[in-house]
Amino acid sequence: MGDNILKESMTLNDNALSHEDVQEKLSHAKKPDPHVEALVNDVIARVADKWTMLILEALAEQGKLRFTQLARHVTGISQKMLTQTLRDMEREGLVIRTVYPVVPPKVEYQLTDLGLSLGAAFCGVWVWAEENLATIRHARAAFDLRKKGD
Amino acid sequence: MGDNILKESMTLNDNALSHEDVQEKLSHAKKPDPHVEALVNDVIARVADKWTMLILEALAEQGKLRFTQLARHVTGISQKMLTQTLRDMEREGLVIRTVYPVVPPKVEYQLTDLGLSLGAAFCGVWVWAEENLATIRHARAAFDLRKKGD
């Protein structure tokens, strides 16, 4: 059980859903509760941040990482943003921070079950991005070309 | 066929996946191709923007919207960001912009198949956010409380 999580999220893209088919599902996905919607959007906005996603990705792949290891896995992040994002993620309950009282200091980060479930939810997006890289680059080129010839 | 897209993404959270179970899947999800990874991250970063997600959500639900309708559906967005984000999304091939040569002007936006598939991929995240709202709020409160008593 649970050994087909990836296969399932794949089917989101692969199977032959018609335009109307998918749209039908999406349009009925959420009850338009005005108060909840706002909170959901807030959560999404926080969670769908660039660094959050990359850290999540790294921890999902590696399982447990120290501060500097994390810094190496998340290419291009400054230590400031790494610290800050990790604090936020800890606050939202996505990661646990374990401090080992040794010298030199050793701090390990790992995803909580909540963080892991978010990773699973994002899995579909990662797969989507990989699959559609070429399409997007093509779309961009086409768009830019159209613009050049006003 | 294709009428259980939502149910499928639900199972990402609901079934009893062990910590190691999910992690196992996630860690093998992507081949560590260094060049592709960077591009994927770039695409993710662009696409996982707050406004992009909300516009995507609105269009996924409503199917086809005019500029001002869109502005009403995406609460809190300025017309500047609406225009800008729509241009970007058009560039990435996520939406099509249809201009009707009438006066007063009429412009309609709708998702492309690519945009729709992204919506489907994000579906899991939306569901996750809804389901875990309470958990997150609780985690935040607990964290803040911990911090107050240093």
Add this chain to the structure above:
DNA sequence: CGGGATCCTTATGGATACTG
């Protein structure tokens, strides 16, 4: 090693005014 504090630059995004 794992940060905190500070400074400083850039990017983000809102408000407003104007236009076909």
Add this chain to the structure above:
DNA sequence: CAGTATCCATAAGGATCCCG
């Protein structure tokens, strides 16, 4: 109506120094 253009405030984020 659906933008474009401009100005401006704030926030995001990098660089650097320091400390337990």
